[in-house]
Each structure stands twice: as structure tokens, then as C-alpha cells.
Amino acid sequence: MSRHVQFESGLSMTGTNADARIAIKPSEEGATLIALYNAITGQSLAGATANKKAQKGVALAAKELVNSKGAAVVVAGSNDVNVQVLVNAINVALGAYGTIIDLDNYSKQYQGSDSSFQAFLAAAKSGQVGVAFFLNSNPVYDYFKAEDVKAALKQIPFTLSFAQRADETASELTAIAPASTFLESWGDSNPKEGLYSIIQPTINPVFKTRQVEQSLLTWAGNNTDMYNFVKNLWSTQILAGSTKNWDAVLQTGFEYKGAKAATAPAFTGNAAAAASAIEASSKAIAGEFELKLYEPSALRDGRYANNAYLQELPDPVSKVTWDNYAALNPKDAEKLGLGEDGKVTVKANGVELELPVVQQPGQAQGTVSVAVGYGRTKVGKAGNEVGKNAFPFASIINGTVQGVAKATVAKASGTYQLAQTQTHHTIEGRNVIRETTFAKYLKDPNSEAGRFTDNHKTYDLWNKYEQPGHKWVIAIDLNACTGCGACIVACNVENNIPVVGRDEVRRRREMHWLRIDRYYTIEGKDQDLTKEKEIAKASADLDFEDVTVVHQPMLCQHCGHAPCETVCPVLATVHSSEGLNHMAYNRCFGTRYCANNCPFKVRRFNWFAYWNDSRFDNYLNNEFTQLVLNPDVVTRSRGVMEKCSMCIQRIQAGKLQAKIENRKVKDGDIQMACQQACSANAIIFGDANDPASEVSKALRNERVYYVLEEINVQPGIGYMTKVRNTFEA
Missing domain, CATH: 2.40.40.20 (Barwin-like endoglucanases)
Structure with missing residues (x-):
């Protein structure tokens, strides 16, 4: 199992996922790095940290890094060049270049330059700039000296922004030429050395916009449209010597010309000078x-x-x-x-x-x-x-x-x-979260994750549900989940879940199903x-x-013995033959008994007609999310209870597609929105009645447990115990 050690000031999302984390002040980051360099290389550069916790963390981390040479890397979040130089020196000592770090097949996505922008401002102020275009740039807002930017812009005869609205910078310029989104445009990209991809439009332009490249071609006197421009470029240059033609590239979407052999360049920086500069800059911010x-x-x-x-x-x-x-x-x-x-x-x-x-x-x-x-x-x-x-x-x-x-x-x-949305102090001893260390897990995989057992006699008030066809369930791996929230946004968009605003969230009325x-x-x-x-x-x-x-x-656990179902007076929430807890919106008249009886507190009530809230662009017609209402899901009105449906519209679509093709539903045919959005594959959905399905395999894992299993609600979602690769005493 890999091990991740984090040194940082504030608790970041990365820090929450670390195996070991040491809190340090920003002025101590450089000193901690110097100590790490000394511990790994055997040098004795001045300025090493005096923080006892950091010293202990550095000693343990250095030992691990040295023992994993060629398979270890140090990453810095600092924008200070001297810090980066010292990190490069450490990674050379660890043999990370050519193995972990590949400088020959590099990413081209983040290549901003602070010095270039400062040079632009200086040139503009002195009257050396005649025209300036701004694309995906808003320096009047996000540059730390907005007044300097405004002063420079006043000295430029013609300025133009491609922003889709009169933002902080665009409103200061001569003209605005709103650009189309990538969903409306032809184009290409070269995000990584050797990898070329095609950008193809998926919708017609929604507003009166024109893509940037088309504007530049037109202003340059070239009347070629972007489709033919991209096609000619690829046919004559990128696909030269390739067996693919233009039509084949449109289907695959990319052309990969192969990776170069990764090399391990020699370190030519001055580690001692970098450490000295780090020590000086650290003193300037210490307080x-x-x-x-x-x-x-x-x-x-x-x-x-x-x-x-x-x-x-x-x-x-x-x-x-x-x-x-x-x-x-x-x-x-x-x-x-x-x-x-x-x-x-x-x-x-x-x-x-x-x-x-x-x-x-x-x-x-x-x-x-x-x-x-x-x-x-x-x-x-x-x-x-x-x-x-x-x-x-x-x-x-x-x-x-x-x-x-x-x-x-x-x-x-x-x-x-x-x-x-969460301000808890205690979970009152309930076994909601289970975590263990890697060392304990190796000794006994069931040490923390064992299923709940109780020898006393139990009595059921529920009838036995037969599920002869499908039984839809979920497995969630707490080790994989980073907490990023991509699943929440995906669920919102897929199921037309409205935003409610700051004041309603303060009243605990957020509508998130997940x-x-x-x-x-x-x-x-x-x-x-x-x-x-x-x-x-x-x-x-x-x-x-x-x-x-x-x-x-x-999210809704789709319990086999669902407490919500027994208290609904109008059968608005009922159990299906496929293991789902259904909501019939047009039956619900808002007693909220079900929410009171839900031990997981995952049901949401529409206190108001949130979709008609004039404070928000309810149909999200902006540059990032255009016309996103899902026609397969109704919008809910005031007085209705709602919650996760396991994307039942996707389940039905998958079953109908299989029926059209005259076959059974295969594992993987149906994916929930949250599952599809999860980059870590932490959420696995499928049919428990298929023993070969991924979810069945996952739920047989020895780390699996069920939240509040002891109250016999029989949840349909299994969690896998969190395992940390901590340093053992």
C-alpha cells in the first residue's frame, strides 16, 4: 500500500486523505523542506526546521522515501522558484526523474507566467502596447493589484475581451466579442506532448457568440470556417504518415504519436543558494x-x-x-x-x-x-x-x-x-464510521469491519420481499473516496435538484440527495x-x-426494512420488487413522517417552490452549464418529499435498451450519475442477484460493513472500512 505524508498549514482535501499529516506554519514550510533535503542527501544546509513535530515527520518521511528510491516523489505546492529548486534536488536524489517524473512527455495545460504578465503591465504603462486581447483571463479581479491593471489598460488604444459577459475586466475594455463554449465549437488541443485531440461541437450555438479562433481567422482576412481549418491542419500535418484519415480521427477523437523515452536529466541548480533564499523569505513572513x-x-x-x-x-x-x-x-x-x-x-x-x-x-x-x-x-x-x-x-x-x-x-x-451543511459534535457512539491501520488490517482484515452480530432473538414486522429479477445495490469504498463532491454535483444535474441559497442552507433545507x-x-x-x-x-x-x-x-440506503415506508399514511414511499425505495411524488402531501423516521436523515423536503426562485438563473443558462434540465426527470414542487432514487430513469433506460437488443441487462450497462462522475471509482452500482457483477464482488470484501446494521433496517448500501497506512510505533 502506498503511503502519503502531508506537511501543510490549513487542512486541505489532500491533507484529509493523507496517511500522516503534520500541521506547520507557512514560514516553516521552507525550513521543513531543508530538513528533508538534509535527511535524504546527508547534507547539512542551514535553516532546517526547529519544529519538533515537523522534525519527527521529516525523519519518518525521509526514511520511507530513501527506502523507496525510484518509486517515491516529493511535490511542493509553493510558487517560490527556490522551493521548487530544492524539491528538484530531492527528487534527483530519490531517482524520481525518468521513472515517476517525466519531463519529456510533459503536460502543457498549466503554463502561466507571473513575470510575463508583469512585463506586459510595464510595457502597457509605458505606451508600448497597441492592442490587447483577453481570453479566459480576468486580471482586474484576480490580480492582486487591480488598480495597476486598470492603469495599464487605459494606456492601450484598443482592448478586447472574449468573455461571455461584461465581467470585471471586460467592462473596462473597448469591446467584447463573446466566445462560444467548447460544446459549440470546432477545434483541437495538444494537452500533453505527443497527444493531439479533436474538439467537436455537440450542440448548435445557444447565444449570438462566435468561437475565438473563428474571430481571429476573420480579422486576419482568412474566410475559412473552423471546421475546414481544423480538417486541413490535421490532414496535412498531424495525420501525415499516419494510417488514420480525418473520418477515423473524428470517431476516435484523438491521435497519439507515442511517448518519448523518459530521461533523467542532471541537476544543475544550486541547492545551497536556494536554501539560503528560502530561509530569508521565510523570515519575512514569520509572525x-x-x-x-x-x-x-x-x-x-x-x-x-x-x-x-x-x-x-x-x-x-x-x-x-x-x-x-x-x-x-x-x-x-x-x-x-x-x-x-x-x-x-x-x-x-x-x-x-x-x-x-x-x-x-x-x-x-x-x-x-x-x-x-x-x-x-x-x-x-x-x-x-x-x-x-x-x-x-x-x-x-x-x-x-x-x-x-x-x-x-x-x-x-x-x-x-x-x-x-454539517456541524456535528458527536455521533453518540454509533458505529457509522469504521477505520483501521494497514498494519492492523494485515494482521486481521476483520478487526474493524466485522459484521454486526447479536445473539438475542429478533422479530420482524416486515414481510419478506422477493426479488427474483434484479436487486439493485451499491458498494462505497471509503478508501477511494476523497470527499471532492463531484458526485453531489452530478446527482444535482441528473435529477434536477434545485439550489436553495444561503439562507435556506442555514435553516438546514439544502436539497442534495447525496x-x-x-x-x-x-x-x-x-x-x-x-x-x-x-x-x-x-x-x-x-x-x-x-x-x-x-x-x-x-444517500438513501434503500433499506430492506425501510422505516420510512411504515409511517407514510398515503403510500407515497414504497418498496419495489428490485430492492429500491420508491417515491411517488404526486401522492406525497408533506407529512414529513418519513424524514423523522429515517435514521440516516437523507430525505429532503421542498419547503418552497425552489425552481421559481428569482435570485438564481434556475435553468442555468450561463457559460458553464447551458440548458441542463434533464427531460427524463420531473422537477418537484413545494410540499413534496424527495431523495435518492438510484437514478431510476437510468435503470429503466438500461433495461429498455437491453430489451430492444433482445438480451439481458449486462453488468455495467447502467451507471448512476454519482458513480459515473467519481474519478476514484469509489461508488459501485449493480445487481446483487448477479454473483459475477462488480458490486457483488465488492460486497463480498472483508472490509464491508453496513451503517446502523444493528437496528435491523437492512441497508442496501455497503461501505468498505477506511484503511490508513500510518507510521506504526
């Missing part, structure tokens, strides 16, 4: 509080801010929607006198912002993390004025933009309630943390830095 900026996993740099689905997607760690915030260690929040719904004023690099606070376990003490991508003002009615713009906190260090800084944090007056619950294990105490006195005692002794996290997708 009582240190700020760390990060991109949220959904909105990224803010380009997706008008997508209401993504605004309402809970952050994988904090479970906050519709806002950014200042993440503080609970101990720091206590020192500042912050209670529930507190606010702070954060000052860094001459910029001041007032932000709500999240008391975040796993956050390094003396640090504050703030997400960028919020605070848009001209993005659309769903994304305007959501959160605060944190990009001005950034600065230029060693020629590159950096998101770390010395900061001051002070308590602000007033309160602000964040819209969180949620991902996040559970903390705080290391260091064995007390019964279900008792208030013990919680207080444990809290006093802990620094809340050493936490482990498990992400658990939770």
Missing part, C-alpha cells in the same frame, strides 16, 4: 499569525462563481457553502475570545478584510487560511457579492505571486452565521467524548492540529 491563501476545490480562481450548483457545493473540509471565511485553529479562536458565528479582521500586505470564522481542527496554530475565488462583482446574479475577494492579500516574492504573508488577526464586532459527511478523529485522548465534562477536559489538553478525517458519501 504571530501567518496568512495562507488557497483555491477552493469548486470555484477555483473564481471563474465558476456564477454556477449556483458549485456555490452550494459544501467545501470538502469545512462544509461551508456560499461564502469564504477565515479558518482558525480552535485554540487560536479561544485566545481571541471568539464564540460561535464570530468574525475577525485580517490584515496582511496593507490589505484589511473582515471575515466570518470557521474554527477548523487541523489548522496549524498561529495561521489563518482564506479562500480566493469569492467577492466577484460582475459575474452574474448567482455569484455577485458572494464572499470577499482575498486576491489583494497576495504579493510578489522573488518575482512570482505568492499567497502567504505575515498577518494580524483581531476579533471583529458582530456575528455572522455561515451556511454549513451528501458527503466528514468525520474527525482528534488524536491524543481516549476519553468518552460524548460527555460534556470529558469534552471540555480533552479540549483543554489538545492543540487540535493532529486530526485524521474520513469522508463518507451518505
Whole structure:
């Protein structure tokens, strides 16, 4: 089993999935890296970390890395060139180049240059730029000195944006030529060395737009349309010498010219000079509080801010929607006198912002993390004025933009309630999450995952359900789930699940059929943390830095003994012969008895006609999600209960297709939306009556357990115990 060790300030999604995680301040990152370099190479560069926890983590990590030479790699999240130089030196020592790292078949997708943009601004200010085009670029919003960009733009005679709306930058320019989306365009791409792919339109243009390449051709006096331009380019250049023709490429979608032999270049950098520069820059940001900026996993740099689905997607760690915030260690929040719904004023690099606070376990003490991508003002009615713009906190260090800084944090007056979808304190001893270590698992695979057994006599109030045809079930691997939330968005889009907005989420009225619950294990105490006195005692002794996290997708369990079915007075929720718990929307009249009786709390009630909410673009006619209402699924109105249907429309479509082809449904013919979107293959759906199906094989795994199996509701979803490859004492 692989082992992942993470050193970081704020608790990231990657950190929650690490086997071992050490919380450090941004000013300690460079020192930790120097210590790691010394431990691996045997050198003694000055500036190594004095943090005891980091020293211990470095010693263990270095030993593992050296023992796995040729199959180990160190990755840095820093934008500091000196940090990257030292990481390169470490990876050379580990033999990672030519094996793990391939510089010859590299990705071409992220090639931005801070120095090039600064050179552009300088040239524009001095009147050396006559024309400027902006494509997928919004520097008036996301450059840390927006006024510098505005001043430079005023010196350029003609400026144009290809944005689809008058965003922060486009509204400052001479003209806007809205570009078509990739779904409406012909084109090609070269995302990786040797790999060429075709972009083909799947729909006609929805609005009066034109793709960028077509505009550039037209303005250059070339009247060729993009289809013929791409076809001629491929036929004469990319397919030259290939056995494929244009029609064959349209079917496959790509042409791969083969990989080059990966080489292991010699390291020519100066590790000592890099370490010295790192030590100096670290001292510049060291302070009582240190700020760390990060991109949220959904909105990224803010380009997706008008997508209401993504605004309402809970952050994988904090479970906050519709806002950014200042993440503080609970101990720091206590020192500042912050209670529930507190606010702070954060000052860094001459910029001041007032932000709500999240008391975040796993956050390094003396640090504050703030997400960028919020605070848009001209993005659309769903994304305007959501959160605060944190990009001005950034600065230029060693020629590159950096998101770390010395900061001051002070308590602000007033309160602000964040819209969180999960704010649990305890699960009251219930065996909802099961986790173990790899060492324990090897000794006894059933040590933590064993099925619930109870010797007392049980009595059933339910009739035995016969399922002679199909029995649809799910297996979810907690080891594979990263908590990213892609499944939630896929479920929303597939099933026409509406967004409800910040205020309704605050009232716990979010409509997500699928949620991902996040559970903390705080290391260091064995007390019964279900008792208030013990919680207080444990809290006093802990620094809340050493936490482990498990992400658990939770949806309707389609129970064999479904508690919801027994209390519905109008038979709106009933059991099917294929093991599904059905919802007949036109029968439901909103008693909500079923939601009260559901031990998993996965049923959602339409308090209002959310699809008619004028605050949002309810049909999502924006540049990212056009006309996405699924015609196979009805939209639900006020007063109706709803929940996961296991994508019954897809099940029916799969069965009908098999019937048309005069055959039985094969394993894999039907995929749920969440399963299809999961890049980690954590969700497996299929027929339990087929012993050869993937889901049947998965549910026979020794790690499988069923949530709340002890109350005999007979869930149809099995979970696989989380296994961590921790360092054993």
C-alpha cells in the first residue's frame, strides 16, 4: 500500500486523505523542506526546521522515501522558484526523474507566467502596447493589484475581451466579442506532448457568440470556417504518415504519436543558494499569525462563481457553502475570545478584510487560511457579492505571486452565521464510521469491519420481499473516496435538484440527495467524548492540529426494512420488487413522517417552490452549464418529499435498451450519475442477484460493513472500512 505524508498549514482535501499529516506554519514550510533535503542527501544546509513535530515527520518521511528510491516523489505546492529548486534536488536524489517524473512527455495545460504578465503591465504603462486581447483571463479581479491593471489598460488604444459577459475586466475594455463554449465549437488541443485531440461541437450555438479562433481567422482576412481549418491542419500535418484519415480521427477523437523515452536529466541548480533564499523569505513572513491563501476545490480562481450548483457545493473540509471565511485553529479562536458565528479582521500586505470564522481542527496554530475565488462583482446574479475577494492579500516574492504573508488577526464586532451543511459534535457512539491501520488490517482484515452480530432473538414486522429479477445495490469504498463532491454535483444535474441559497442552507433545507459527511478523529485522548465534562477536559489538553478525517458519501440506503415506508399514511414511499425505495411524488402531501423516521436523515423536503426562485438563473443558462434540465426527470414542487432514487430513469433506460437488443441487462450497462462522475471509482452500482457483477464482488470484501446494521433496517448500501497506512510505533 502506498503511503502519503502531508506537511501543510490549513487542512486541505489532500491533507484529509493523507496517511500522516503534520500541521506547520507557512514560514516553516521552507525550513521543513531543508530538513528533508538534509535527511535524504546527508547534507547539512542551514535553516532546517526547529519544529519538533515537523522534525519527527521529516525523519519518518525521509526514511520511507530513501527506502523507496525510484518509486517515491516529493511535490511542493509553493510558487517560490527556490522551493521548487530544492524539491528538484530531492527528487534527483530519490531517482524520481525518468521513472515517476517525466519531463519529456510533459503536460502543457498549466503554463502561466507571473513575470510575463508583469512585463506586459510595464510595457502597457509605458505606451508600448497597441492592442490587447483577453481570453479566459480576468486580471482586474484576480490580480492582486487591480488598480495597476486598470492603469495599464487605459494606456492601450484598443482592448478586447472574449468573455461571455461584461465581467470585471471586460467592462473596462473597448469591446467584447463573446466566445462560444467548447460544446459549440470546432477545434483541437495538444494537452500533453505527443497527444493531439479533436474538439467537436455537440450542440448548435445557444447565444449570438462566435468561437475565438473563428474571430481571429476573420480579422486576419482568412474566410475559412473552423471546421475546414481544423480538417486541413490535421490532414496535412498531424495525420501525415499516419494510417488514420480525418473520418477515423473524428470517431476516435484523438491521435497519439507515442511517448518519448523518459530521461533523467542532471541537476544543475544550486541547492545551497536556494536554501539560503528560502530561509530569508521565510523570515519575512514569520509572525504571530501567518496568512495562507488557497483555491477552493469548486470555484477555483473564481471563474465558476456564477454556477449556483458549485456555490452550494459544501467545501470538502469545512462544509461551508456560499461564502469564504477565515479558518482558525480552535485554540487560536479561544485566545481571541471568539464564540460561535464570530468574525475577525485580517490584515496582511496593507490589505484589511473582515471575515466570518470557521474554527477548523487541523489548522496549524498561529495561521489563518482564506479562500480566493469569492467577492466577484460582475459575474452574474448567482455569484455577485458572494464572499470577499482575498486576491489583494497576495504579493510578489522573488518575482512570482505568492499567497502567504505575515498577518494580524483581531476579533471583529458582530456575528455572522455561515451556511454549513454539517456541524456535528458527536455521533453518540454509533458505529457509522469504521477505520483501521494497514498494519492492523494485515494482521486481521476483520478487526474493524466485522459484521454486526447479536445473539438475542429478533422479530420482524416486515414481510419478506422477493426479488427474483434484479436487486439493485451499491458498494462505497471509503478508501477511494476523497470527499471532492463531484458526485453531489452530478446527482444535482441528473435529477434536477434545485439550489436553495444561503439562507435556506442555514435553516438546514439544502436539497442534495447525496451528501458527503466528514468525520474527525482528534488524536491524543481516549476519553468518552460524548460527555460534556470529558469534552471540555480533552479540549483543554489538545492543540487540535493532529486530526485524521474520513469522508463518507451518505444517500438513501434503500433499506430492506425501510422505516420510512411504515409511517407514510398515503403510500407515497414504497418498496419495489428490485430492492429500491420508491417515491411517488404526486401522492406525497408533506407529512414529513418519513424524514423523522429515517435514521440516516437523507430525505429532503421542498419547503418552497425552489425552481421559481428569482435570485438564481434556475435553468442555468450561463457559460458553464447551458440548458441542463434533464427531460427524463420531473422537477418537484413545494410540499413534496424527495431523495435518492438510484437514478431510476437510468435503470429503466438500461433495461429498455437491453430489451430492444433482445438480451439481458449486462453488468455495467447502467451507471448512476454519482458513480459515473467519481474519478476514484469509489461508488459501485449493480445487481446483487448477479454473483459475477462488480458490486457483488465488492460486497463480498472483508472490509464491508453496513451503517446502523444493528437496528435491523437492512441497508442496501455497503461501505468498505477506511484503511490508513500510518507510521506504526
